[in-house]
Amino acid sequence: MSIGSSSISEIVRGDRAIFPPYLYEAYRSTLRRAPQQALIDVPLTLSELTGPGPRLAAVTPEDADLTTNAGTGGEALGQRIIVTGRVLDEDGAPLPQTLVEVWQANAAGRYVHRRDQWPGPLDPHFLGIGRCLTDAEGRYRFLTVRPGAYPWKNHPNAWRPAHIHFSLFGPRWGTRLITQMYFADDPLLPLDPIFNAVPSEAARARLIAAYDHDVTQPEWALGWRWDLVLGGPQATPFEPPFDARAEAQP
Amino acid sequence: MSRIARTSSQTVGPFFHDCLLRADAQRTLLASESRLGQPIVVAGRVLDGEGQPVPDAMLEIWQADAYGRYQHPADTRDLPLDPQFLGFGRGGTDAEGRYCFLTVKPGAVPFDATRLQAPHLCLAVFGRGLLNHLYTRLYFADEPATDTDPVLAYVPAERRVTLIALPEPEGERTLYRFDIVLQGPGETVFFNL
Numbered sequence: 504m505s506i507g508s509s510s511i512s513e514i515v516r517g518d519r520a521i522f523p524p525y526l527y528e529a530y531r532s533t534l535r536r537a538p539q540q541a542l543i544d545v546p547l548t549l550s551e552l553t554g555p556g557p558r559l560a561a562v563t564p565e566d567a568d569l570t571t572n573a574g575t576g577g578e579a580l581g582q583r584i585i586v587t588g589r590v591l592d593e594d595g596a597p598l599p600q601t602l603v604e605v606w607q608a609n610a611a612g613r614y615v616h617r618r619d620q621w622p623g624p625l626d627p628h629f630l631g632i633g634r635c636l637t638d639a640e641g642r643y644r645f646l647t648v649r650p651g652a653y654p655w656k657n658h659p660n661a662w663r664p665a666h667i668h669f670s671l672f673g674p675r676w677g678t679r680l681i682t683q684m685y686f687a688d689d690p691l692l693p694l695d696p697i698f699n700a701v702p703s704e705a706a707r708a709r710l711i712a713a714y715d716h717d718v719t720q721p722e723w724a725l726g727w728r729w730d731l732v733l734g735g736p737q738a739t740p741f742e743p744p745f746d747a748r749a750e751a752q753p
Numbered sequence: 754m755s756r757i758a759r760t761s762s763q764t765v766g767p768f769f770h771d772c773l774l775r776a777d778a779q780r781t782l783l784a785s786e787s788r789l790g791q792p793i794v795v796a797g798r799v800l801d802g803e804g805q806p807v808p809d810a811m812l813e814i815w816q817a818d819a820y821g822r823y824q825h826p827a828d829t830r831d832l833p834l835d836p837q838f839l840g841f842g843r844g845g846t847d848a849e850g851r852y853c854f855l856t857v858k859p860g861a862v863p864f865d866a867t868r869l870q871a872p873h874l875c876l877a878v879f880g881r882g883l884l885n886h887l888y889t890r891l892y893f894a895d896e897p898a899t900d901t902d903p904v905l906a907y908v909p910a911e912r913r914v915t916l917i918a919l920p921e922p923e924g925e926r927t928l929y930r931f932d933i934v935l936q937g938p939g940e941t942v943f944f945n946l
Contacts, residue, residue, distance in 0.1 A: 532882030542945035553825035555841035606772035
């Protein structure tokens with residue numbers, strides 16, 4: 504569990520094959536925001552083994568339909584898609600009644616957000632936000648439109664691949680996860696520093712949704728399937744605290 | 754059963770506000786849900802490695818109620834539970850990097866079978882440029898138990914100060930000031946969860 508601190512780029516959390524390092528120079532926003540000190544391992548206590556997830560449940564069915572939840576009476580423009588999958592723990596057991604919050608650009612690659620000012624068109628019928636709870640089998644399901652790619656200022660001619668942001672709590676404070684879902688056929692993926700900050704090819708592949716014709720609904724919407732696995736340390740490794748270790752050394 | 758691999762983390766990016774901080778998703782007024790306990794303000798700034806404010810960060814907090822009980826099924830201790838207090842907060846930073854929560858001071862919670870932890874808040878920091886969120890804790894300078902907290906004991910002594918909020922009078926509440934320094938001199942201690 505212990506993490507060395509020899510190099511800034513070595514500072515990661517958890518499994519270093521899965522989680523990105525904090526400093527990833529190709530993603531310029533990390534340069535002044537990545538911590539330089541190693542994360543400190545501590546025993547897990549009731550504080551980390553609890554969390555708000557099980558009590559966050561205030562959603563309506565309309566929240567999961569991003570094509571109409573702007574409430575304008577109109578429907579969002581773009582390729583209608585269904586995004587669905589399961590939320591599992593590291594044993595493969597479903598995580599039911601877990602809040603899933605999503606946000607995304609519209610079909611033209613534009614966010615409603617006031618700080619997104621590139622000249623992609625806004626869609627008055629699309630807010631790009633949704634939420635739902637997983638069902639008893641851990642399934643979530645959103646109806647939305649496929650987001651567009653959009654430019655950003657990270658480097659010359661930089662474009663983010665199409666993606667949907669996901670935020671989940673899971674059962675404990677340590678299972679909190681914010682991540683992004685990508686699309687299997689996107690040519691921008693090899694060029695994107697945020698996606699490629701994930702260190703292993705296997706872990707990157709798990710961020711990519713698969714087209715699923717069984718999810719596709721005739722005359723209505725294309726189906727994409729993406730599962731998420733939440734986890735984190737659960738046992739308490741009892742070691743002497745820092746002072747005791749220091750005093751034990753000659 | 755064999756373990757399956759976790760889903761990796763990605764940055765929250767700059768455009769999360771309309772979703773995660775919409776009126777019914779942000780929670781900066783935890784204490785209005787409760788009349789139990791000592792009402793407090795927790796406020797400060799999030800700063801980057803050049804000492805500049807981080808105007809697009811999001812903070813979440815998780816804490817026990819005034820009795821030291823967590824609103825969670827895993828907390829099965831025989832203690833009173835304040836049903837009106839969830840103990841979860843979520844808020845953003847403003848243009849000067851400032852955040853603010855109104856809550857109650859939590860009670861002490863157990864460390865192990867025999868020892869208590871000092872009252873504390875758990876915090877998670879999200880932001881553009883943070884490919885993973887950061888976990889930290891806030892302790893209270895005016896709680897005697899802070900000096901002997903068994904989790905703080907794992908933090909090198911010279912860095913513990915970054916986790917201890919100082920009280921300031923603020924009307925009827927006490928304000929605890931807690932700046933979060935992401936990088937560089939005075940860097941806040943973050944935990945590996």
